[in-house]
Structures are given as C-alpha cells and as structure tokens.
Amino acid sequence: SPPRPTAAGAFDYELLLLRRSPRSAFLPSAHVFPGGVADAADFSSDWLQLLPGGPRCGLGSVRGECPRAPLFAAERPELGSPLPGDVAFRLCAIREAFEEAGVLLVLPGPVADAAAATAATTGPARLLPAERLPPSSELAEWRLRVQRQPGSFLQLCRHLSCVPNIWALREWSNWLTPVGRAGRGGRRYDTAFYLCCLGQAPPVASHDDGEVTACQWSTPSEAVELFKSQDISIAPPQFYEFCRLCNFTSLHDLHRFASERALEGCERWMPVLMIASDGHMQILPGDELYPEDPDFTGERKPMLMTDKKIEDLMKGASRLHRIVTQDHNNVNIYVNIQPKYKHINPITMDFKRGKNADCNSKL
C-alpha cells in the first residue's frame, strides 16, 4: 500500500499482514501475507471469458535464461483447463485477499487485450472507487459466499463487470516448506509470493474472524521490530521477505524494481534445516552447506544434524545464504552470494563484526 507522509528516510508504504487464528493447523497465530491454497475454481476455463486472450492472458512471457520453478512450469491436464498456473495462482491470491482481508483487487472490465492490460497496470495499482462497488452489506454477503464456494468469485466479478487485476501482481518468490516443518498429516506448501504496489491510501482491511483474527499495515522495518520484540510471530520466509523489502523505503522504487525483474521469474527455495548444538539454521540454495541433492520428500535425510555450534558453522564459511535461529526471536539472515533472477538480497548483519555491525540503520 500507498504513500503516506513520512520523515526523510522512512518508509513511504506499508505491508498488509494478517494474523492467523490460534486454531489454525499450520502456523497458528503467525503473521502472514494474505493467501491460501489454490482451488479448482482458480483454474476454471470460465475465466477466459473475462480475461484477454494470449498464452498468459496478457501477463508477458517469462524470459527463458533460467529454468522455471516447478510450481509454474507444471502443466495440469487433470484439471482439464487451459489456464496456466501463472494466471490461476494470481486469481487465487486475489480471491484469498478478498476472503481473508476484504480487499478486492479488480479492474473495470472488460480488458480488451494484452496491450490494454499492460497500459492499465504500468504504475502502482488502484482499487475500484467506492461508487463502483455495491453497498458494504452486499459486498460482505459476497465475501461469505466466496469463502464458502471459491467459484462464486467469478460470479462476483461478472456481477460487478470487473476483472481480477492479475497484471498488478509481480512474481516475487517461491518457498517450499522444509520437510522437517511439515504440518499435520505431512502438509507442506509450495508458495508463490506476489508483490502488488497500491498507489493510493491503504484500503480498509477487515479480518474474517475465522482463519484470520487481525489485519494490520506495517512497514517492513516495523514488522521486523515487532518480531524481534516478540510482539508477533513470523515464519522464516516472511522474515526473509521483510528484510529484503527493507532495501526499499520508497513505494515507487519498490514498484519499479519488482516490475523490472518480474519476468525473470524466480527460483524455488526449500530451506534445508540444520540442527546445531545451540540453535538451528535454514540453509538456502547457494550456501556452501546446501546439499547438492536435497531431500525434497523427507525419505532420505530430512534434516542435517551436527554437534557443532552455530558460531563454528559460520567461521570460515565463504558462501553464505542462511537463516540462523539462535533462540526464539534471535533470528538473523546471512547472505553474501549474488542473487539470481535479478533479485535483491535481504539487508543482513555481519556476525563477525558483532550484532548489528553491518546492519543498515533502517533495521
């Protein structure tokens, strides 16, 4: 979300964070970004009646220099739908943001073709003006309907003569739950994170009082501070992304960066857990400790164990890309490798020079 008056050097935007229910089976009470599991309705070919034609409904082609992550590369003939994952996951993200936070990211329809979609979504996105929306009680009824039946989202878009603004979402990252962190029944998530910059005041976000118990807008550094002071709990992927967003204090710069690199795609990251004697680390691709042949299914070596201390595992390491947890909220990212896919590294700390020594003052 949007520019707001700030002191020099402060963030001019905030991120929408949702607190999960304490009853959630996965990450209870954690703060996350809006989102959830894709539904068959997100892949429905009926969406093609609302979206412009072309291979990716006007999203542009991802450049082919690096391989596409499996989540996006997969074809899903069993769904009998020509809708690619790139389109369906965006529809899912927009539907979930409406269900969980009541934020409806749509454009007035119809969007004639790819050129119209691109033209309408070059700058930060805008939501529909209030006069284009039904009364709030009616919208609340639609929200309940969509929560119960995800296919109702298409009906809502038809009813409003609108199109989900899939073009406002920029592909940002892809996280696969580590095997050692699977939830009940072995549940893991292959999660696509999209970034959407809104060029307007933060819209009203309201929790659904079910899956989500609170909504808040925070700057990336506020989110990190709230985590470090133990006021909120967040999982490593979100922590990593907050620290990456800390590179950008300006919404305009963030939007430009995300837009310029979005069609590079992104790499799927599955952190590999390493349990040390005094803490644990999530080793990420590119780190010298990242296994050459990681165990994606947990049948061989779901996590690495060592008697060494964290400090010993850091000393002398030349290629670092790891999230180090020394105790509950003492979590730090160490990275000194070049990011792929024209991405950016999180703002980090240099442990050798002591706490916060190399840390940007924003944190």
Ligand SMILES: CC(C)(COP(=O)(O)O)[C@@H](O)C(=O)NCCC(=O)NCCSC(=O)CCC(=O)O
């Ligand atoms: C929050 C989501 C898992 C979706 O859940 P939903 O109920 O809405 O379907 C997902 O949106 C998300 O944020 N995924 C991020 C990737 C992921 O799997 N994160 C969990 C890592 S778990 C972990 O590392 C535990 C923390 C620790 O002990 O270190």
Ligand SMILES: Nc1ncnc2c1ncn2[C@@H]1O[C@H](COP(=O)(O)O)[C@@H](OP(=O)(O)O)[C@H]1O
């Ligand atoms: N009132 C509530 N309290 C806790 N969790 C809820 C809830 N209503 C829905 N959920 C959970 O939210 C998840 C749906 O999230 P999403 O649609 O974002 O993927 C489901 O989790 P499970 O998939 O573990 O059942 C569902 O059970």
Ligand SMILES: [Mg+2]
């Ligand atoms: Mg969810």
